[in-house]
Amino acid sequence: MNLGAWMQRHRRSILFLVALLALTGVATALRLPITLFPKAEFPRVVVGLDAGDRPADQMAMLVTRPVEEALRRIPGVQEVHATTSRGSAEVTLNFDWGANMVELALQVNAAVAQLLPTLPPGTRTEVRRMDPTKLPVIAYSLTSRTQSLVQLHDLAQYKLRPLLASVPGVARVQVQGGAQEEYRITVDPARLAARGLALADVARAVTAANAISATGRLEDHYKLYLVVAVSATTTPEQLRRIVVASSPQGVVHLGDVAEVARGTAPQWIRVTADGEDAVLLNIYQQPGSNSVAIAQGIRQQLAAGHASLPAGVKLANWYDQSELVTASAAGVRDAILIGVLLAALTLLAFLRNWKITLIAVAVVPTVMAATTLLLGLFHMGFNIMTLGGMAAAVGLIIDDAIVMVEQVVRRVREGGAAQFDGRRVIAAALEFVQPLAGSSAATIIIFLPLAFLTGVTGAFFKALSITMASALVISFLVALLAVPILCDRLLAARDAARDEERGLVFPRLRRAYLRLLQRVLARPAWLLLGLLPLVAASWLAYGRVG
Structure with a gap:
């Protein structure tokens, strides 16, 4: 036939x-x-390192170089490139195309975690694979002439961020810009030395005064209750009353050796929108998710919660990948x-x-x-x-x-x-x-x-x-x-x-x-x-x- x-x-x-x-x-x-x-896995892993305000030369010697040496031992590494600046460093690892990047990222993460105890105290690390989902799928800006940058940051961090993270397909919501409120303690060296104390004593006292600890348990009608002691300080006056040292000669409070005032954390990056200081909300998608559906879900959530925003706050969309x-x-x-x-x-x-x-x-x-x-x-x-x-x-x-x-x-x-x-x-x-x-x-x-x-x-x-x-x-x-x-x-x-x-x-x-x-x-x-x-x-x- x-x-x-x-x-x-x-x-x-x-x-x-x-x-x-x-x-x-x-x-x-x-x-x-x-x-x-298109879905693509680039053979690159980036390790971000943050060690506070450490100078660049110390950063390179104490942080960047040990991390480089540890990561070179990972099988399949073709090239290692590091960039160091004041308080931060970035180590980039390149592998062969077609390599299993999920497995290699886990090996890099394990190597960094194993090395972390030997790095300077307070060092923070971040391991991330490079793929197209590392770019935000949609982004918004918050500006206001009636709200402070601290209030805008708190609004984005504690109200809008959980709201947008609930949209299906969203991997994370990043908040950039604004200001974070903090209490600034300015120690007087002369008063501190007169009482025979050091900065380490002040740091230990402040740390111990801001702790949450379990102190016991209570049983009542077949129920077990955990007793938690919360000693967090929330006002400058509470900070001034913290006991730094006690002796037969008397008690030394923090207010006796230092000045306590409200302030904001140092910001090294300034974010603006339409010529005004702003806070950005960057939404990232999960691999294989639908960017158009995510953008629609984000817009629906913001439309539903727009009425609860404070008066004078302007929410504007400045980037939309779905378009x-x-x-x-x-x-x-x-x-x-x-x-x-x-x-x-x-x-x-x-x-x-x-x-x-x-x-x-x-x-x-x-x-x-x-x-x-x-x-x-x-x-x-x-x-x-x-x-x-x-x-x-x-x-x-x-x-x-x-x-x-x-x-x-x-x-x-x-x-x-x-x-x-x-x-x-x-x-x-x-x-x-x-x-x-x-x-x-x-x-x-x-x-x-x-x-x-x-x-x-x-x-x-x-x-x-x-x-x-x-x-x-x-x-x-x-x-x-x-x-x-x-x-x-x-x-x-x-x-x-x-x-x-x-x-x-x-x-x-x-x-x-x-x-x-x-x-x-x-x-x-x-x-x-x-x-x-x-x-x-x-x-x-x-x-x-x-």
Whole structure:
């Protein structure tokens, strides 16, 4: 049994399968994650170190160098780069592409945790993997002319941050800027020395006075209660009454040797919005989450809680990654609609048959839906690369449909209404298998190598390559199997009886084209002369490309 007989025998099954793939693709599209960038794991781990106000030379000797030496022992490290400044350092580890970054990040974290007891007291560390989710998906600014920066920071930290962290898909909410209130203790060295005390005594006394400890338990009616002693100080007067030392000569309070006043923690970064000091809320997404859904959830939560904000507080959105994604999706939608419209007008103008036009128009959304299904099977989602690949594939998909429909119609009309039957339609389609396969394969071969690139380029263009190749393969199969069967089912003998030589415009265009083609084929050198200006213009344009 040849392919034509098999297609005629199983035409209902083929159409049902194509329709099922399209419907499943539509259902998959509703569940695919939507992000700005494709899912990629960069082979880089960054270790952040913070040791207060330690000078840069001491920071490099006591913190950066021991961390570097410990991290170099991790298997697979290709390069270690460190940057040290006053009180902080950053160590960057580069690995091979394709390495298991989750496992390597755990090894880096373990190495840093093992080294932490030997570092100066108070040193803080942060280990983070580099991937596209390290950029905020949406960000807001808080400004006010009636509230202080301390109040704005507390509003963002203790009210808005828990509210936004509850949105599904949010990994963390970062608060930047503003001011943090603190109590500043300024010790008088002379009064301290007169009482035979040191700064360490003051530090121990203040630390001991701000503690929460379990002091016992109580039992009552089969219930056990834990007794907790809270000795936290909340006002400057309470701090002044802290006992620094006691002796037979008397008790020394903190107020006897130091001045206590309200203040704010030093800020090394100033954040502004619209020319005013501001507090920023940066929302980060979880890997594989839907950035558009996260942005919608954030806006809904802020709209619900906006009424509870203090008067005079302005909440403004200054960055929204989902807008770029929705704009890319709108571009794909417009490309599909414009392509379908132009293809329909072209077929109606030249073939003058609404059935043929309907067949070609139905191919584009069918192929796009089936491509979306493959994206789901490959654990991919919608992003600027996959959407760009779908937009670029629209023209090629329409081309496959048009050439197959034109081939079938031309062969059917050559035989006329008397010889019209389903076998002639299928035979016309099979006659065009090799040209169609060669055209599709040539395009696929161009994009397929992009899937095997390495580095940052490969991480991004792999999604584009897979999307384009999938769309073209599906387009070839639909054009080969579904289009001829639809032509067989929808076309009738009267469609084959139409005379293409009727009319005033198209016969004249065809005769003019034949005359021009005969002249060019008789003198091929004219064609080469016509190409030279195009080559020269392309060379000049290439030199001007930035």
